[in-house]
Amino acid sequence: MKPVSLIQFLIEERRAGHINAELSLLIEVVARACKRIGVATGKGALGGVLGEAGTGNIQGEAQKKLDVISNEILLEANAWGGHLAACASEEMEDPQQIPDGYPKGQHLLLFDPLDGSSNIDVNISVGTIFSVLRCPDGVTEPKAEHFLQPGTTQLAAGYVVYGPATVLVLTFGHGTHEFTLDREVGSFVLSRRNIRIPEQATEFAINMSNQRHWQAPMQRYVGELLAGRTGPRGKDFNMRWVASMVADVHRIVTRGGVFYYPLDAKIEKQGGKLRIMYEANPMAFIVEQAGGAATTGRRRIMEIQPTGLHQRVPVFLGSKEEVELATHYHLEADGAMS
Ligand code: FDP
Numbered sequence: 001m002k003p004v005s006l007i008q009f010l011i012e013e014r015r016a017g018h019i020n021a022e023l024s025l026l027i028e029v030v031a032r033a034c035k036r037i038g039v040a041t042g043k044g045a046l047g048g049v050l051g052e053a054g055t056g057n058i059q060g061e062a063q064k065k066l067d068v069i070s071n072e073i074l075l076e077a078n079a080w081g082g083h084l085a086a087c088a089s090e091e092m093e094d095p096q097q098i099p100d101g102y103p104k105g106q107h108l109l110l111f112d113p114l115d116g117s118s119n120i121d122v123n124i125s126v127g128t129i130f131s132v133l134r135c136p137d138g139v140t141e142p143k144a145e146h147f148l149q150p151g152t153t154q155l156a157a158g159y160v161v162y163g164p165a166t167v168l169v170l171t172f173g174h175g176t177h178e179f180t181l182d183r184e185v186g187s188f189v190l191s192r193r194n195i196r197i198p199e200q201a202t203e204f205a206i207n208m209s210n211q212r213h214w215q216a217p218m219q220r221y222v223g224e225l226l227a228g229r230t231g232p233r234g235k236d237f238n239m240r241w242v243a244s245m246v247a248d249v250h251r252i253v254t255r256g257g258v259f260y261y262p263l264d265a266k267i268e269k270q271g272g273k274l275r276i277m278y279e280a281n282p283m284a285f286i287v288e289q290a291g292g293a294a295t296t297g298r299r300r301i302m303e304i305q306p307t308g309l310h311q312r313v314p315v316f317l318g319s320k321e322e323v324e325l326a327t328h329y330h331l332e333a334d335g336a337m338s
Pocket of ligand 1: 114115116117118119207243244245246274279
């Protein structure tokens with residue numbers, strides 16, 4: 001079979017009526033920016049890009065040089081194309097407006113420019129996550145409130161993993177598809193169409209060091225996974241934790257499994273660890289479109305009405321049956337089951 005490039009795929013999606021020309025251009029621009037981020041991360045120590053930037057982001061987290069570089073690459077690439085009304089990023093408190101003098105489009109872009117960046121200095125996979133929303137009609141200077149739309153309204157979502165290969169995973173709400181970067185040619189090539197996540201899992205990803213802080217239903221659920229064949233689940237489970245969400249989710253999108261960042265006593269006040277607008281929602285859209293499920297442990301992530309650009313939520317995602325069981329345990333403990 002002849003390889004299908006990302007550009008060809010986007011043309012096919014336009015012809016199928018799944019996207020318009022502006023969204024197609026937006027995705028092309030994001031993909032091109034991600035190739036540049038991939039080049040920057042790939043240089044490692046030789047590029048002088050490792051280590052701390054010496055600054056903090058809005059959430060008080062130390063920024064790596066590559067967080068700042070990746071954010072600038074994405075902002076710069078998207079400023080002039082005429083496809084965006086505004087962008088918002090993990091690295092900036094408020095949305096970034098399109099500079100005067102450039103045409104504006106109908107779309108809002110949200111991104112986490114370099115997810116898992118605490119792994120960058122040790123040469124473990126990192127990634128970019130993005131989500132695209134429609135700018136509400138009549139809004140010319142979008143503010144944070146205009147981005148606060150539930151995940152179900154996303155027009156597109158994707159992530160790029162910068163690993164041994166650079167891989168883009170994308171959805172427009174018509175299946176989840178994977179593209180691998182052909183480094184010699186410089187183009188993303190379709191490597192898997194209509195990905196399906198197996199409904200059952202034998203692998204789980206969780207930061208076990210937080211165990212003592214978890215709520216009772218999480219203790220029960222993971223306890224049963226750990227008990228394996230001799231416990232109530234009657235089968236053994238394997239554990240993996242890369243601590244780069246993109247890499248952990250990509251494993252699930254490739255061979256199944258589940259990823260959990262539950263609420264725990266340590267992070268209860270902030271509502272969770274992962275950010276809904278540019279981490280949880282896009283990943284939930286991708287996983288659901290691949291036949292998986294994504295909840296907070298209590299409700300579907302994509303149905304939440306967000307209240308803040310940098311709002312955090314608990315995240316349970318991956319193989320459907322497993323996420324449903326973990327969610328069931330939480331609702332049962334809450335007394336929400338009749
Ligand atoms: P990071 O802070 O390095 O950007 O987005 C947050 C995130 O990484 C996820 O990529 C990752 O899954 C998680 O945090 C890792 O959390 P722990 O530090 O608890 O392992």
